[in-house]
Amino acid sequence: MVRDRDPHPPPLELRHPGPLLGRAQSRLTGITTETLVSHGVDGREPAGLAVPADGAELSQADATARPGVDRTTMVSLTDGPEDHGLVERRPSPYDRRRNVVALTAPGEECLLQAERARRAAEHRFLAPPSEEAATALLPALRTPAAEEDPATGRPSLSAHAG
Template sequence: MTIPLPGRPSDLMFLLSWASHALRAEHAANLAELGISPRAHCVLARARGGGLTQRQIGELCGVDKTTMVVTLDQLEATGLARRVPSPTDRRARLVEVTAAGEQVLGQAQEISARVDQNVLAALPDEEREVFLRAIRRLVDERLSGAGACGAPGSVY
């Protein structure tokens, strides 16, 4: 494998990292108008169905315990989510999305879909379908395990 030139990555890790960074930055910039981060968006989306502890949501979002507490503190302070005692484990807290959180989450989902569509629109339809199928297969199969630097699914 050749060493990528600055500004022109050429190997898989750099290409995926570059694309991921650019997409996260665009996503964050667009969500900023709602006053939330991509991490907060992920937490709200995972909490929407109810019944999950903050630990479970943190694992699903690839967020460590400390960052999850800070994220939930911010979501509670803005009235978008709340922590309630678990009926089955007095030590655990379930995360609930408030009515205001549902509204913001709906807007965030629309923004996220718009960003995705805009990015994918750079590819012709037939390439877009092949790309999405291939990246899903890699993520579901070969790249599904935890790497040395983080948990599976860690994106924020």
């Protein structure tokens, strides 16, 4: 039996999840970065704003666990917003050896506006498929994106939850 072959198959790199996810990530990063620049932050800085956003008095070292980044990266994520007056480092009221990172009032407003812009950019990015497909995409990506929890052996995103 002869199978009908697609006369115009997609390029080889678009037939497998790795390259497709890589292209999608690259495109989303570009769209998001372009959108956030108009709010005075680059594509990475909202992570530096979001960590102290819940009002918790987190040391910079403790804050690294929130977005799942190392200390050096967290310092760089905090430097830009601090230079713009969006976050401040100050001595911990509980341990003078540590600094806490806190949002300033302009930082709270910037984070609110940047988060709205980021969501709008993501909505535009996901707009081409149907609403049902876009809604199904996030849960579908959570399983392969999850790391295995050593205690349970099941996928977990808790290390990346913020």
